[in-house]
Structure formats: structure tokens, C-alpha cells
Amino acid sequence: MILTATVTAEQAGMRLDDAAKALFPQLSKGQIRKIIDWGGCTVAQTMVRVASRTLKGGEEIILGVMEPERYVELTYRRDELLTDDGEYLAVNKAAGLNCQRTPYQLKGTVEHAVTMYLKGEGSAEPARVIHRLDRGTSGVMFFPKHKPAATHISWQLKGGLVTKVYWALVADLPDQDAWRVDAPVAKISKFRYGVALPGKDSSTEFRVLAAGRGATLLEARPITGRTHQIRVHLTHCGLPIVGDLPYGGLPAPRMMLHCRSMSFIARDGRTVAATAPVDAAFADFCAGHGIDLAPLLTPPAENATP
Incomplete structure (x- = not known):
């Protein structure tokens, strides 16, 4: 499910998680922070993974709400x-995992796990x-x-x-x-x-x-x-x-x-x-x-x- 809203003058200057709670009251603060952490939030068409990011009036917030079973921590060891x-x-790749990032998530995808593996090996290359x-x-x-x-x-x-x-x-x-x-x-x-x-x-x-x-x-x-x-x-x-x-x-x-x-x-x-x-x-x-x-x-x- 994709949720979209525009930051009003009332939310301008607020933290992302606080403003998102005001704009999407059906979600808990914990759910919102999890969505942000997992790469399911964009502000002004840019992915944001920092809940404390300060918002400006008129910015568009998009949240991708995943099913609970998709929140699977994924890492690869050598x-x-x-x-x-x-x-x-x-x-x-295990069944049930996304190959690459989606509007809903970055973490928990094979792409992100491989990027983290490469980083751990000292490489700056993306997956x-x-x-x-x-x-x-x-x-x-x-x-x-x-x-x-x-x-x-x-x-x-x-x-x-x-x-x-x-x-x-x-x-x-x-x-x-x-x-x-x-x-x-x-x-x-x-x-x-x-x-x-x-x-x-x-x-x-x-x-x-x-x-x-x-x-x-x-x-x-x-x-x-x-x-x-x-x-x-x-x-x-x-x-x-x-x-x-x-x-x-x-x-x-x-x-x-x-x-x-x-x-x-x-x-x-x-x-x-x-x-x-x-x-x-x-x-x-x-x-x-x-x-x-x-x-x-x-x-x-x-x-x-x-």
C-alpha cells in the first residue's frame, strides 16, 4: 500500500516521523519509523532514512506500507x-525476497544485502x-x-x-x-x-x-x-x-x-x-x-x- 501526502504549513519545520504521524494517523509512530528505516519513505522524490529529517512546506511524503512478513533481515556471509x-x-536468493529495492523497501532485499556484503569486504561498489x-x-x-x-x-x-x-x-x-x-x-x-x-x-x-x-x-x-x-x-x-x-x-x-x-x-x-x-x-x-x-x-x- 502506498500512502501520499503533502507537508502543510502546520507540519513545516517538524521532524519527518512526527509530521508523518500527523499526516497518516492510521499508522503508529513505531510503524512509521520502521518504514523510514527500511527505505520505504521518500520526501520530495528522494529516499529518506533519517526520522529526524526536518520538513519544508509543500514537500511530498510517500510511505510504502509492507506486509509484516516482508520485514526480514537479510545478510550474506562469505x-x-x-x-x-x-x-x-x-x-x-530465497523465495519470498525481492531482488532489488521497491517503493516499499530497501533493507531486506537481495540488492541491499549484497551492497552491505561488498561494503564489508572494503568495496565501495554498489550491488x-x-x-x-x-x-x-x-x-x-x-x-x-x-x-x-x-x-x-x-x-x-x-x-x-x-x-x-x-x-x-x-x-x-x-x-x-x-x-x-x-x-x-x-x-x-x-x-x-x-x-x-x-x-x-x-x-x-x-x-x-x-x-x-x-x-x-x-x-x-x-x-x-x-x-x-x-x-x-x-x-x-x-x-x-x-x-x-x-x-x-x-x-x-x-x-x-x-x-x-x-x-x-x-x-x-x-x-x-x-x-x-x-x-x-x-x-x-x-x-x-x-x-x-x-x-x-x-x-x-x-x-x-x-
């Missing part, structure tokens, strides 16, 4: 990273979000550690030179073991995409990894990188992802889509790769439906930068 070398680091995962999707996210590395991986992504492998759980058994979807993806509502014209050319390769009782584990390899592409293409095939309620998936503790691995060639010719383990909710769903992940969990070169 031993928690999937890989970290001189140019790139990779993290295993550059060069590819994204949906909030409900877990798995590998790469971050370049400086601008030349960012330019290189962005070029690789744009040229389709980054190999991305996803795991997705669907409720039905596909008619074939492997197939490819070439179908344009277009925005059809504020938060939803679909196969439609006019749309952006989109291609995804799928194959069955394991079939269980009432569920099938699929591998998805997106050839292009459109928003919601895998979700849209599976829905188009009549196979919505379990837990993906907006696209018709069955209810589940989370959306069962996981970026299992990513790999690409760095500027010096070496292969940079990362593989992310699935979380307990994903693993438990598989086990509960008779899908054995053990044979799939040992890739030949996991999280390597040879």
Missing part, C-alpha cells in the same frame, strides 16, 4: 555465497542487479563486483550467452519427455503476462527430470529472458507451476520455481558457474510426492570458477 571471485559473486528473479522464485543470482564485469555479463545476457537452468514442479505429467515452446510473451494486466500478440519473441526448452505421485519435476532452459517467461510458457502448455496462484497453479507453501544453475564465460575466457541447492519447502514437496532428488543433486562442476 561462507553463504555460492561463489565469490575477483569479478563476480553469486547468492542463493548491480543485472538479472532478476521473481519474488516467489528462489535460486542463483549473479552480481558483478565492478563496472567492467557488469558490462561483460550484461552483454552476455543480452546475447543469450548465459546458460540458465531452472527446476519447476507441476501437478500433471506432460505428454512428452522434452519439448520447446516458441511463443510471444506480452503484458496482459498490471501484474500478469501471457502468450499474446503483439508480444516479445520468447523461447523455452523443457524436459522431464522426474515424475512422482501427482507431481512432475521439470527442467526449464529459457533461451530468451522475458518477464515471467517460464511461468507463462508452462501455463500456455496447461502445466502451471505448483504454488503459482496468479497463473492457476495449485496452492503450496511457495511457488515451486528454482533457478538451479547459471554459467557464462568471463572476460578472461574462464567459465564462471554457480549451482543453488533447493530449500526445505521445495525438497519436502518433492519427497511428499515421491520425487527422489538425490540423483539430480550432484552436478559435475558445482559453483566453480576454473
Whole structure:
């Protein structure tokens, strides 16, 4: 929820938190301070994280009110990273986290946590979000550690030179073991995409990894990188992802889509790769439906930068 108000002559000269309490009486002072601290407040179109900031008449205040469950402290330690070398680091993004800052928050996002990690390592570089995962999707996210590395991986992504492998759980058994979807993806509502014209050319390769009782584990390899592409293409095939309620998936503790691995060639010719383990909710769903992940969990070169 976004709340907006303009500072009147009566609030001019007041502290931000006091003025916001007067302008938004439905919120407590504690809620307001939390919103400010988490990066969900802008004054005159600039994010402000200091509750004592003095206001001027006519300034616009915008507060982004998050659901309580989104206030999750997020930090990364070196031993928690999937890989970290001189140019790139990779993290295993958890389901339910935002990749980057939103009008509601800065803290608690992967972007902010990586920025803090880099700062702790003595780097003044920001976290550059060069590819994204949906909030409900877990798995590998790469971050370049400086601008030349960012330019290189962005070029690789744009040229389709980054190999991305996803795991997705669907409720039905596909008619074939492997197939490819070439179908344009277009925005059809504020938060939803679909196969439609006019749309952006989109291609995804799928194959069955394991079939269980009432569920099938699929591998998805997106050839292009459109928003919601895998979700849209599976829905188009009549196979919505379990837990993906907006696209018709069955209810589940989370959306069962996981970026299992990513790999690409760095500027010096070496292969940079990362593989992310699935979380307990994903693993438990598989086990509960008779899908054995053990044979799939040992890739030949996991999280390597040879």
C-alpha cells in the first residue's frame, strides 16, 4: 500500500516521523519509523532514512506500507555465497525476497544485502542487479563486483550467452519427455503476462527430470529472458507451476520455481558457474510426492570458477 501526502504549513519545520504521524494517523509512530528505516519513505522524490529529517512546506511524503512478513533481515556471509571471485559473486536468493529495492523497501532485499556484503569486504561498489528473479522464485543470482564485469555479463545476457537452468514442479505429467515452446510473451494486466500478440519473441526448452505421485519435476532452459517467461510458457502448455496462484497453479507453501544453475564465460575466457541447492519447502514437496532428488543433486562442476 502506498500512502501520499503533502507537508502543510502546520507540519513545516517538524521532524519527518512526527509530521508523518500527523499526516497518516492510521499508522503508529513505531510503524512509521520502521518504514523510514527500511527505505520505504521518500520526501520530495528522494529516499529518506533519517526520522529526524526536518520538513519544508509543500514537500511530498510517500510511505510504502509492507506486509509484516516482508520485514526480514537479510545478510550474506562469505561462507553463504555460492561463489565469490575477483569479478563476480553469486547468492542463493530465497523465495519470498525481492531482488532489488521497491517503493516499499530497501533493507531486506537481495540488492541491499549484497551492497552491505561488498561494503564489508572494503568495496565501495554498489550491488548491480543485472538479472532478476521473481519474488516467489528462489535460486542463483549473479552480481558483478565492478563496472567492467557488469558490462561483460550484461552483454552476455543480452546475447543469450548465459546458460540458465531452472527446476519447476507441476501437478500433471506432460505428454512428452522434452519439448520447446516458441511463443510471444506480452503484458496482459498490471501484474500478469501471457502468450499474446503483439508480444516479445520468447523461447523455452523443457524436459522431464522426474515424475512422482501427482507431481512432475521439470527442467526449464529459457533461451530468451522475458518477464515471467517460464511461468507463462508452462501455463500456455496447461502445466502451471505448483504454488503459482496468479497463473492457476495449485496452492503450496511457495511457488515451486528454482533457478538451479547459471554459467557464462568471463572476460578472461574462464567459465564462471554457480549451482543453488533447493530449500526445505521445495525438497519436502518433492519427497511428499515421491520425487527422489538425490540423483539430480550432484552436478559435475558445482559453483566453480576454473
